């Protein structure tokens with residue numbers, strides 16, 4: 001069942017198309033991450049869905065009903081803002097109960113719901129606290145509980161974890177995902193952090209310049225990027241300008257690579273962009289790529305080696321046991337792992 005359906009949604013601010021003809025179907029119960037660089041239109045898209053922004057074009061449907069112009073407070077969507085927007089003059093319980101109070105729920109019903117929500121977000125007994133008496137992670141949980149108070153049909157969160165330090169953020173990513181799975185609520189989270197998206201999402205929607213670049217399961221986006229933007233934005237792909245020959249091989253400035261049947265070719269013969277992940281470059285004495293070791297980062301769990309290949313800096317990563325015996329300045333021969341290459345259309349020249 002489709003929970004949300006966006007058809008040709010656009011939002012213009014003057015001459016800027018902040019959201020440009022976005023069409024997406026979001027299945028019920030799905031955890032969606034809207035991912036993209038700063039200014040790509042993620043927040044604007046979320047605000048369009050929330051009804052906090054009026055679209056310049058397109059339509060929005062929820063549960064089969066058109067809601068394009070329905071007032072925000074009648075959509076029954078929960079929202080967590082980047083700033084959290086908690087009320088400092090109210091205690092935790094009244095913050096969480098606020099959406100219920102403005103909908104006219106009685107005090108008894110509100111307090112029962114607050115107690116259940118505090119359990120849910122693992123803050124039992126903290127209802128009487130003031131917001132300034134909470135840690136960053138606890139505030140986050142209060143904002144999440146408030147967003148869930150009305151038992152929303154759709155839960156919308158704008159960079160909910162961005163203010164937290166790295167450890168707490170990773171912990172909360174797992175917690176938020178588990179909470180969503182338990183409740184089964186259709187959830188959309190805006191993030192610019194690709195690891196966060198890969199950790200939490202069933203469906204990742206990658207945006208750039210107001211447009212959807214690709215929508216798919218995390219591993220589909222990682223393994224099979226639709227274009228050079230997605231390949232470069234998700235994970236650290238090595239992107240090499242190349243020529244796709246009509247015999248199906250690839251020319252890398254004089255180095256010929258025969259493609260494996262599992263490699264993916266997404267463009268026509270001619271100038272192209274080869275994408276290969278650092279973990280897909282394997283040491284191989286007969287390998288077609290010879291590159292010079294520029295830097296070695298030994299991280300214990302893995303070894304990252306930066307290599308110079310002509311004008312291009314390549315990144316390769318090896319498990320400690322596979323670490324090639326090389327030092328800075330040595331030449332290293334590499335072969336792509338079968339299926340590790342994606343040949344993409346070259347990025348468009350900037351206008």
Ligand code: ATP
Nearest residue numbers: 013016018036037038039040041042043044045192
């Ligand atoms: P960030 O990750 O930095 O929050 P974002 O991807 O969420 O970025 P948006 O906030 O949606 O991006 O903004 C998209 C574009 O629209 C930006 O160029 C922004 O400057 C512009 N924009 C957003 N809101 C307005 C507004 N109210 N008036 C004019 N321009 C706006």
